[in-house]
Amino acid sequence: MKRTILTLVSLALILVFAGSLLAAEKGNSRKGKYTFRKGCRDCHVEGGKAQEMSPANKTQAQWDTVFAKDKYKEFPCKAEWDKLTPEDISDIYAYMYEHAFDSPSPAKCK
Amino acid sequence: MTSPIDTPLSRRSFLKWSGAASAAAAVGGKAPVLYALTPDETKKSSAKPDTRYSVCGMCLNACGLVAKVENGVITKLDPNQKFLKSRGMLCARGNAGIQQLYDPDRLKYPMLRKGERGEGRWERISWDQALDHAAAKLMEIAERYTRCGVMFTPGSDSQSLFVHWFAEVFGSYNVTTHESSCLLSRNRAYLDTFGEVPFADILHTKYIIIVGANPFEALITPDSIDLMTAKKNGCKIVVLDPRFTKTAGLAHEWYPIRPGTDMAFFLALSHVITTEKLYNETYALEKLSGIEQLTDHVLQYTPEWAEKECEIPAADIRRIAREIAAAAPTAIVYPGRRTSDYINSTQMRRSMAIVNALLGNWDTPGGLLAARQVGLSGPELPEAPFYDDNPENRLDKGMASMMFEEEGAFKHMRDAIISQKPYPVKGWFIYRYNPLQSAANRQKTIEMMKQLDFIVTVDIAMSDTAWMSDLILPAPSVLERQDPASGLQGSAACACVVARDPVVPALFESKPIFEILKGLAGRMKLGEYFDFTLEEYRKQQFKLLPDAECAIQEDGVYYNPSKLYGIYEGKIYKTLSKKIEIYNERYAQMGVDPLPVYQPPASNPVNQFRLVVGRNAYFTHCTTQNNALLNQLMPDNSLWMHPTAAKKLNLKDGDRVEVSSKVGKGELSISLNNGIREDTVYMASGFGVLSKGLTRIYGKGACIAELIEDYADAISGNMAMHETFIQVARKGTV
Numbered sequence: 001m002k003r004t005i006l007t008l009v010s011l012a013l014i015l016v017f018a019g020s021l022l023a024a025e026k027g028n029s030r031k032g033k034y035t036f037r038k039g040c041r042d043c044h045v046e047g048g049k050a051q052e053m054s055p056a057n058k059t060q061a062q063w064d065t066v067f068a069k070d071k072y073k074e075f076p077c078k079a080e081w082d083k084l085t086p087e088d089i090s091d092i093y094a095y096m097y098e099h100a101f102d103s104p105s106p107a108k109c110k
Numbered sequence: 111m112t113s114p115i116d117t118p119l120s121r122r123s124f125l126k127w128s129g130a131a132s133a134a135a136a137v138g139g140k141a142p143v144l145y146a147l148t149p150d151e152t153k154k155s156s157a158k159p160d161t162r163y164s165v166c167g168m169c170l171n172a173c174g175l176v177a178k179v180e181n182g183v184i185t186k187l188d189p190n191q192k193f194l195k196s197r198g199m200l201c202a203r204g205n206a207g208i209q210q211l212y213d214p215d216r217l218k219y220p221m222l223r224k225g226e227r228g229e230g231r232w233e234r235i236s237w238d239q240a241l242d243h244a245a246a247k248l249m250e251i252a253e254r255y256t257r258c259g260v261m262f263t264p265g266s267d268s269q270s271l272f273v274h275w276f277a278e279v280f281g282s283y284n285v286t287t288h289e290s291s292c293l294l295s296r297n298r299a300y301l302d303t304f305g306e307v308p309f310a311d312i313l314h315t316k317y318i319i320i321v322g323a324n325p326f327e328a329l330i331t332p333d334s335i336d337l338m339t340a341k342k343n344g345c346k347i348v349v350l351d352p353r354f355t356k357t358a359g360l361a362h363e364w365y366p367i368r369p370g371t372d373m374a375f376f377l378a379l380s381h382v383i384t385t386e387k388l389y390n391e392t393y394a395l396e397k398l399s400g401i402e403q404l405t406d407h408v409l410q411y412t413p414e415w416a417e418k419e420c421e422i423p424a425a426d427i428r429r430i431a432r433e434i435a436a437a438a439p440t441a442i443v444y445p446g447r448r449t450s451d452y453i454n455s456t457q458m459r460r461s462m463a464i465v466n467a468l469l470g471n472w473d474t475p476g477g478l479l480a481a482r483q484v485g486l487s488g489p490e491l492p493e494a495p496f497y498d499d500n501p502e503n504r505l506d507k508g509m510a511s512m513m514f515e516e517e518g519a520f521k522h523m524r525d526a527i528i529s530q531k532p533y534p535v536k537g538w539f540i541y542r543y544n545p546l547q548s549a550a551n552r553q554k555t556i557e558m559m560k561q562l563d564f565i566v567t568v569d570i571a572m573s574d575t576a577w578m579s580d581l582i583l584p585a586p587s588v589l590e591r592q593d594p595a596s597g598l599q600g601s602a603a604c605a606c607v608v609a610r611d612p613v614v615p616a617l618f619e620s621k622p623i624f625e626i627l628k629g630l631a632g633r634m635k636l637g638e639y640f641d642f643t644l645e646e647y648r649k650q651q652f653k654l655l656p657d658a659e660c661a662i663q664e665d666g667v668y669y670n671p672s673k674l675y676g677i678y679e680g681k682i683y684k685t686l687s688k689k690i691e692i693y694n695e696r697y698a699q700m701g702v703d704p705l706p707v708y709q710p711p712a713s714n715p716v717n718q719f720r721l722v723v724g725r726n727a728y729f730t731h732c733t734t735q736n737n738a739l740l741n742q743l744m745p746d747n748s749l750w751m752h753p754t755a756a757k758k759l760n761l762k763d764g765d766r767v768e769v770s771s772k773v774g775k776g777e778l779s780i781s782l783n784n785g786i787r788e789d790t791v792y793m794a795s796g797f798g799v800l801s802k803g804l805t806r807i808y809g810k811g812a813c814i815a816e817l818i819e820d821y822a823d824a825i826s827g828n829m830a831m832h833e834t835f836i837q838v839a840r841k842g843t844v
Contacts, residue, residue, distance in 0.1 A: 015322050030283065034496035046487065061688075102305065104696065105515050 004068060025090055032095030035088050050077065055099035063100050067093040096097040114741065140335055144362050150253030155290030163190060163666030165596075165608045166204040167588030169730040171331045172598055175200050175207075177589065184208055184589060184614055191383040192665045195600030196331040203329075203728060206739040210587045211617070215571055215736060215805055217584035218376055218618035227559065228578045237629070244581055245633035245726050248280070248566040251537040257281030258505070261523065261535050263288075265542035268394050268593040268610070269623045273541045274516075276627045279639040281497040284505050284535055286518035288731075291548050294514060295828040296449040301510075302694050303467060305684030308478035309601040310442050312336040312345075315476040317437035319430070321372050321462070323446030326357040326723035332603045346437075348430060349428060350422070353750070353792055354785025363426075366787050369720050369832055370452050370711025371420035375427060376443070377429040377459035377708055378416035381408040382431035383468045389435065393470040399685070400693025400705070404464065407705045419710060438469035440476030446677050448725070451832040454709055456512075456825035460694070461706040467690045473678045475602075482605035483672035484597030484659075489650035492639055501533050511702055519827025521551050523821050539622050542585065546574035547732035547796060550818035551773045562696050568623055571736065571804025579724040583626055586616040588826045595651045595658070607658050607668040609648060610683060683784055702825065711833075718835040719755070719772070719791040723814050732796035736804040747811035748781035749838065750792040756782055759838060766841040769812060773819050776812025777841060791838065 044053035051057075058066070066072060067089070071080050079090070099107035165172050166187075176192025178186040187207055188202035210216075220240035221497065225231030234241075251259045261284045264273030270287075277285050289297075297307045313336040325334045341347060341360065349361040350372065358364040367375065367447050376593040383389055384405040394401050413424035413431075434441045443462045449455050471477025506513065509522035513739035527535045536558075545555050559565060559578055567579040576582050588610055595609040617623070621629075624644060630638040650657050682688040686695040698704040714720060725731075728740045735741060749767060761767065763782040768775060769791075786792055797811025814831075821830035 028501075030502070031496055034493065037493045039309055041493070045490075059688075102686055102688070104301070104512050106684060 001017045024096040025099055027090035027092075028051075028086055029091070030087075031099045032091030032093065035084070036092045036095055039084070039088075040077075043077070051107055054104040055102045055103070058096070058100055059102045060100040063093065063096045113265060113737070124773040138243070155597075159185070162611075162613045162651065163662070164286060164613050164667075165610050166207055167267060168203045168207050168210065168734060169329070171196065171329065172268070172596065172608060173200055173204055173331055174608065175204060175667070176451070179613060185212060191665045193596055193667055194332070194607060196754060197322050197335040197603065199331070199335060201329055202743070203730065203734060203740060204735055206255060206737050207587065207589060209738040209740075210570065210734075213571065213613070213738065216577065217569060217572055217582055217617065217620070217802060217803075219361075221583060221617070222664075223580045227565075227580070228800060231575065232582070237619065240581060240583060241626070241629040241633060244566050244583075245630050247566075247581075248537055248539070248630070251563060252281070255534050255536050256500050258284050258500050258811050259526070260284070260537035260539060261286065261505075262539045263520075263541065263543040263545070267542055268401070268596045269591070270541060271594065272624050272627050273539070275491070275494075275639070276631065277787065278494040278540075279636050280629070280634070281495065283500075283503075284518070284522045284523065285516065286506070286514075286523045286541055288548070289514070289517045289828045290519040290521065290522045290827055291450050291545075291550075291831070293449050294517060294519075294826040294829075295455035296445055296447070297825045298456045298465050298512060298826040298828075300445060301450075302456075302685075302691065302697070303460060303463035304472060304478070304690055308445060308472070308480060309599055311474075311476050311479050311602045311603050312340050312442070312444075315340055315345055315440055315442050315566065317346045317348075317434045317441040318444055319350070319434065319442070320357055320361070320444045320682050321367070321375075321446070322442055322449065322451060324357045324724055325444075326360055327355055327727050328447070329727055330830050332600045336603075346433070350420075350754070352787045352790045353724065354718075354783075355724070356727075358785070359804050363430075365420075365422045365426070368419065368787070369790055370422045373454070373458045373461045373706055373708050374411070374416040374419035375422060375662070376458075376465050377408050377411035377706065378413045378424075378427045379431045379434070379465050380404060380461070380468060381411045382428055383435050383465070383772070384408060386432070386435075387755060388432065389468045389469050390438070394468075395544060397470070397472070398467055399689035400707050401468075401694075403693040404705060411708065413634070419708070423608035434465075434469065439471040439474050439532055439731075441469050442466065442471060442477060443469075445478070450823075450829040451509055451722075452711065453821050453830045453833060454821060455504065455823040455830060456718065457703065457706040461729050464692050464706070466807055472690060473675060475675055479601060479717045480677045482599055482674060483668045483670060484605045485655045485672070486595055486597045486607060486651045487653040487655075489642075489647050491642075494639065503537055505533065506827070510822065510825060511700060514828040519829075520545060521822045521829050522827055524549070524554060524820075527558045527561050528554070530561065536561070536562075536563045538565045540560050540569075540575055540579070540797065542569050542570075544573040544575045545798060545811060545815070546578060547815050547816055549820075549829055550834075551820035552813060552815040553774055554730045554820055568619060568622075568626060571733075572801045573733075577801035577803060584618060584620040585626075586620040586622055589613045590616040590620070590621050594644060594647050595662075596775050603676060605670045605672050607655065607662065607664055607670070608666070609659075621770075629669040662755070712835075714789050715835055718837055720789060720832065721814075721817060721834045721836050722790055722792050722832050723795055723818070726794055729794065730797055735796035737808045738806070741806045745796065745806070745810065746779070747794040747797040748779045749812075750783045750786045751780050751838070752788040752790075753782045753784065753787050755788045756780060759840070761838075761840060768841050768843075769817060769836050769838050770818055771817045771836045774816035776815075776816050778812040780838070786825050789803055791836065 043050040158570045173196035174190030176188045189200040223231035264270040299387045300307045346359040349358040350367040387759040413427035417424040505526040506522035565579040566581040567576040568583040593610040630639040661668035685691040694704045798813030819834045821833040
């Protein structure tokens with residue numbers, strides 16, 4: 001009996017967790033902005049080691065491709081991406097998508 | 111001594127007294143202001159006057175000026191002849207910047223409220239006490255209600271960016287700006303059509319339709335000046351306005367359109383242009399998305415149909431459509447500025463943007479211009495912290511379908527604060543923003559303030575909002591400030607950079623908002639985010655403009671010779687279709703009408719008038735009515751009413767009347783005027799103040815914010831300030 005309850009609880013937790021991951025496909029955009037700026041802007045800035053990067057560098061469809069097809073795993077900075085949690089990545093996705101070049105609120109240069 | 115402000119004002123005396131205003135008796139504070147306020151005669155032994163460049167701050171145009179300084183006192187402001195954006199002009203309001211500087215009504219030192227809010231009992235405190243108190247109160251709210259428990263309203267001047275930055279590092283995204291009572295619906299409409307908010311190349315245009323804008327009075331540089339030049343060069347001007355404004359007066363044609371029906375006129379223009387194929391088909395094929403849907407959609411909107419709605423004869427609509435199409439692409443429907451008028455103001459502006467798209471005027475001479483490169487760099491600041499306990503979204507999230515995240519919507523924010531849903535906001539930090547005068551439904555703003563535990567206002571003068579605050583911090587005028595560099599685009603005139611340095615030291619105990627925020631940040635363990643000086647900040651801004659600082663020193667302005675026309679050649683548009691979107695694909699996805707669908711405005715209830723508001727040349731929103739010089743030009747506001755309407759109410763010119771709406775009332779004189787529709791009344795903003803600290807206007811006129819009901823545009827959240835009907839009755843008969 002105890003084991004059954006444990007299994008059910010585990011199953012419920014897995015479902016909740018999976019559900020939250022699914023819901024967080026595009027996560028918290030504000031957190032994404034923070035994570036992106038903190039983790040990526042050392043290199044992706046004007047005059048930095050890598051191309052200056054902002055959500056407005058791509059259209060929403062292009063960001064969909066980057067994140068839905070895990071294109072970021074092919075980036076030269078893959079090692080940096082590997083350090084991020086799935087939540088971090090979905091947050092960054094939300095930030096990039098919501099402020100893309102053709103979004104209702106394109107990111108402005110700061 | 112007779113004060114110059116008590117005598118009638120001529121141009122000569124206006125200029126003569128520009129530097130030496132008012133009686134000294136009412137002034138407290140330090141010696142420089144007392145000296146500045148003494149008559150010129152006592153200063154005749156002065157050394158050779160010094161001249162210094164600065165940039166006007168009396169409105170948002172930021173026109174270049176040259177200040178004449180004698181013995182440490184600014185005695186005159188002249189236009190900077192090298193300043194192309196203003197075409198070398200400084201208006202009367204700009205000249206009156208001296209009166210803002212040397213105004214005895216200025217806030218002079220930090221003050222803490224002692225009595226009830228609005229009672230006017232204050233205690234003078236030191237800056238240390240003030241900043242300690244503000245920091246403690248804001249942190250107390252942050253700890254109890256999260257960082258988002260404080261709302262920030264950053265104003266619109268060149269230091270407002272630091273308030274945005276402070277809000278970000280403090281951790282609140284409940285930031286709402288002046289823009290939601292101004293031009294958001296226009297921005298939304300053009301962004302959702304062209305992917306960008308344009309400038310109008312008025313100087314080179316040959317045909318312009320101006321609707322809901324009044325650039326000959328509500329001055330905007332260079333548009334106001336360029337419109338006059340364009341007219342001399344043969345540009346035809348057509349104005350639609352319920353009022354006979356100064357712009358209407360100088361136009362070739364004026365139509366007193368029925369308020370709220372502008373969309374009918376523009377849909378009918380689209381009807382004529384598409385059914386008669388008056389647009390450039392090659393251009394349309396290449397650049398426009400959705401012309402087929404538009405052609406079908408506007409079949410129903412004939413000029414004959416539109417005439418019944420907007421009361422402009424069908425024959426004129428048809429003729430104007432053909433004329434403007436013939437002038438295209440050197441033709442413009444003027445996008446205007448303040449578009450906070452109707453509950454469908456974004457769709458109304460979309461109907462205008464669509465006509466511009468049909469004219470093929472984007473990115474071409476005499477048409478609509480894209481933003482040019484100015485070249486300022488964004489300084490590198492530390493990454494703002496993230497606060498995990500914060501709610502996920504802004505308080506007003508989702509209250510309008512496509513609100514601008516960075517601007518918010520004051521009307522919606524206020525409703526959410528009153529209801530305390532989805533979460534409570536208990537603090538308010540205000541920099542040079544005065545919704546008690548500028549935001550519809552003043553009583554509701556007061557109701558919102560009752561929900562708040564702490565309100566701090568930073569301003570130059572005792573605005574109504576300062577008057578109702580808990581702590582007031584005095585700010586200097588722009589002539590006393592060092593500012594970060596600002597990039598400006600003057601339509602086709604220029605893309606330029608300006609940066610102010612103090613012309614005279616800050617008076618009294620006033621402190622720039624940058625210093626105030628730095629002081630607060632230090633007290634909140636956020637000092638690392640403000641660990642820079644303005645000089646350092648500016649240096650970083652100029653990183654890629656090595657010649658700019660030198661040019662600004664020599665000429666007061668730096669020009670970037672960037673590309674003006676053809677910026678979009680070979681580029682895609684920032685829309686889902688990558689073209690100019692007549693048919694908006696995102697709207698379709700969201701269930702919003704992808705093409706503007708006409709909804710008639712509400713009809714006037716019996717014996718009521720639609721109230722419209724608008725600017726004149728003397729006043730910037732509600733900030734300059736108490737200025738010693740400008741106040742002489744218009745010491746009071748009155749209600750414009752058509753003589754026929756007045757006759758029905760048995761009213762004559764100058765009668766005192768009581769005006770009332772569903773949300774408030776006021777009292778003022780009527781001014782009979784043939785230049786307004788019989789069903790419409792108009793009054794200027796900025797009067798009927800609550801603040802006894804505005805000594806020249808306290809007790810004068812009625813307040814628009816008191817009367818206007820709080821509607822908002824469904825898409826942008828822009829306040830809708832022309833949706834109110836008011837009753838008018840002789841005083842004492844209500």
